[in-house]
Amino acid sequence: MSFRNKVIYQIYPRSFQDSDGDGVGDLRGIIDRVPYIAELGPDMVWFNPFFVSPQRDNGYDVADYRAIDPTMGTMADLDELIAALAAHDIGVMFDMVFNHTSTEHEWFRRALTGEQRYRDYYIIRPPGPDGGLPNNWESKFGGPAWSPFGDTGDYYLHLFDPTQADVDWRNPAVRREMADIVNFWLDHGVTGFRFDVINLISKDADLASSPAGVDPRVMYTDGEHVDEWLRELHDASFGTVPATVTVGEMSSTSIDRCVSYSRPGNRELDMVFNFHHLKVDYPEGQKWALAPYEPMALARTLDEWATGMQDGGGWNALFLGNHDQPRALDRFGDAHTYRVESATMLATMIHLLRGTPFIYMGEEIGMTDPEYAVIDSYMDVEARNAYSLLVDAGATDDEAFAVVAARTRDNARTPMQWDDSPGAGFTTGTPWLAPTNQEHINVRDELAHGRIFRHYQELIRLRREVPDIADGSYAPWRLDHEHVYAYLRDSVFVACNLTQEPTSIELPEQFHGASPLINNYPDDSDTGQSELHLAPYQAVALVKGES
Numbered sequence: 001m002s003f004r005n006k007v008i009y010q011i012y013p014r015s016f017q018d019s020d021g022d023g024v025g026d027l028r029g030i031i032d033r034v035p036y037i038a039e040l041g042p043d044m045v046w047f048n049p050f051f052v053s054p055q056r057d058n059g060y061d062v063a064d065y066r067a068i069d070p071t072m073g074t075m076a077d078l079d080e081l082i083a084a085l086a087a088h089d090i091g092v093m094f095d096m097v098f099n100h101t102s103t104e105h106e107w108f109r110r111a112l113t114g115e116q117r118y119r120d121y122y123i124i125r126p127p128g129p130d131g132g133l134p135n136n137w138e139s140k141f142g143g144p145a146w147s148p149f150g151d152t153g154d155y156y157l158h159l160f161d162p163t164q165a166d167v168d169w170r171n172p173a174v175r176r177e178m179a180d181i182v183n184f185w186l187d188h189g190v191t192g193f194r195f196d197v198i199n200l201i202s203k204d205a206d207l208a209s210s211p212a213g214v215d216p217r218v219m220y221t222d223g224e225h226v227d228e229w230l231r232e233l234h235d236a237s238f239g240t241v242p243a244t245v246t247v248g249e250m251s252s253t254s255i256d257r258c259v260s261y262s263r264p265g266n267r268e269l270d271m272v273f274n275f276h277h278l279k280v281d282y283p284e285g286q287k288w289a290l291a292p293y294e295p296m297a298l299a300r301t302l303d304e305w306a307t308g309m310q311d312g313g314g315w316n317a318l319f320l321g322n323h324d325q326p327r328a329l330d331r332f333g334d335a336h337t338y339r340v341e342s343a344t345m346l347a348t349m350i351h352l353l354r355g356t357p358f359i360y361m362g363e364e365i366g367m368t369d370p371e372y373a374v375i376d377s378y379m380d381v382e383a384r385n386a387y388s389l390l391v392d393a394g395a396t397d398d399e400a401f402a403v404v405a406a407r408t409r410d411n412a413r414t415p416m417q418w419d420d421s422p423g424a425g426f427t428t429g430t431p432w433l434a435p436t437n438q439e440h441i442n443v444r445d446e447l448a449h450g451r452i453f454r455h456y457q458e459l460i461r462l463r464r465e466v467p468d469i470a471d472g473s474y475a476p477w478r479l480d481h482e483h484v485y486a487y488l489r490d491s492v493f494v495a496c497n498l499t500q501e502p503t504s505i506e507l508p509e510q511f512h513g514a515s516p517l518i519n520n521y522p523d524d525s526d527t528g529q530s531e532l533h534l535a536p537y538q539a540v541a542l543v544k545g546e547s
């Protein structure tokens with residue numbers, strides 16, 4: 001399977017490199033940085049959406065799926081970028097936002113003017129029997145999931161911002177449109193597709209409210225037609241081009257469903273993102289609340305998914321961060337005392353698991369959350385809503401700020417730090433979101449004398465060269481350890497100290513005296529005969545039968 005030995009790098013185009021000084025990243029900026037991407041060595045780059053958009057949700061509100069947003073560049077720039085990456089054998093993955101369109105999309109505008117054909121593209125309903133909203137569903141960005149549809153007296157559904165209207169996948173014409181868009185980009189040389197919140201496309205047939213006490217999300221998540229419509233999309237578009245790589249973003253999902261979405265025989269997707277491991281520090285599943293992080297809870301969740309997906313024959317996308325998550329280093333590592341050690345440990349843990357690793361831009365230089373002091377520094381629509389909701393619910397400003405600062409998606413969206421200048425080498429203008437610690441974390445210093453970038457290069461190389469990393473089976477080892485997440489990939493044994501406590505772990509017998517494959521500490525650690533000693537956040541992999 002072609003995607004098993006690949007590594008994918010994620011670029012958030014708004015924040016990677018600005019070429020024209022307007023403070024927002026663009027395609028020409030990315031073209032200038034292709035040599036850097038090539039030096040890291042991924043097989044493919046996933047770009048967050050840069051299509052025409054009013055940018056209410058930074059491009060996840062698409063107004064034209066076939067055109068580049070003018071702030072990002074032109075179609076000619078895109079062709080140049082695709083060619084520049086192809087020259088290094090790096091493919092391009094696009095982000096297809098097919099659960100909803102911007103309300104500025106032509107379809108929605110024509111629906112508003114009364115064209116029945118386009119009204120049928122959306123989920124528009126009269127008020128409920130009590131004259132209120134059609135049902136009890138809530139927007140994932142806060143507030144109700146329904147807004148008035150012009151002055152018709154009806155409402156349209158939006159599971160995200162009111163400017164992101166959900167489309168009606170029950171309508172075959174909508175499904176045809178989506179396949180046509182994928183085919184349009186396939187013709188442009190795009191060979192990867194990430195499908196945004198794709199398990200939300202099949203809503204409850206009656207759009208019923210959830211029963212009292214039941215989370216409304218069950219009414220539209222992993223619905224009855226997701227498998228069928230993914231298969232239809234596969235057969236009508238990317239499935240006809242064998243070299244494509246596809247990944248679906250699955251919101252609040254289950255292992256069983258993800259096995260089904262990613263089993264090769266099902267003709268749906270190559271792999272899935274799930275978020276269970278990124279909720280281990282949510283108290284009772286609540287995003288906008290704080291709880292201490294328990295390292296072995298992360299290990300147990302990663303293990304549960306690795307085992308469950310393997311048993312069912314599915315395939316995981318492996319990641320700890322993306323444009324929607326705070327920096328993994330701040331959550332699961334130590335961004336201060338052990339920044340280098342914990343960044344490289346977390347990378348090792350993820351890259352040697354069964355699945356396809358994704359690197360979120362900046363992870364390879366150990367970027368951290370920004371240090372902002374006031375709520376106005378954040379731009380994220382979700383964070384701003386959350387702050388108001390917390391204050392309305394009685395939190396003090398300081399309490400609400402602390403929660404938002406820890407959780408906001410803007411933590412990952414600050415500009416890529418290329419050097420220590422005020423614009424971090426990202427822009428000559430005013431960055432749309434301010435960098436805060438480029439003096440001591442930046443690409444220039446990292447390449448000159450850092451260890452994190454080199455460690456990522458090594459992990460990418462190992463996945464290509466060691467067949468068991470790509471294709472070997474997965475088995476946990478001593479999951480009851482207090483500090484260490486360890487696992488076996490046939491001929492490879494991996495042990496990661498998730499904490500700052502020095503510790504040790506007994507080795508499986510077949511690895512007694514085995515040779516080190518990769519180690520995030522520079523010195524030759526004492527791998528011992530029968531046990532492995534691990535320094536704070538140390539990660540070591542051993543391989544059998546090599547000298």
Ligand code: GLC
Pocket residue numbers: 057060061097160196197249323324
């Ligand atoms: C996904 C995207 C996120 C976006 C949302 C709505 O979760 O990753 O950034 O806001 O979908 O499209």
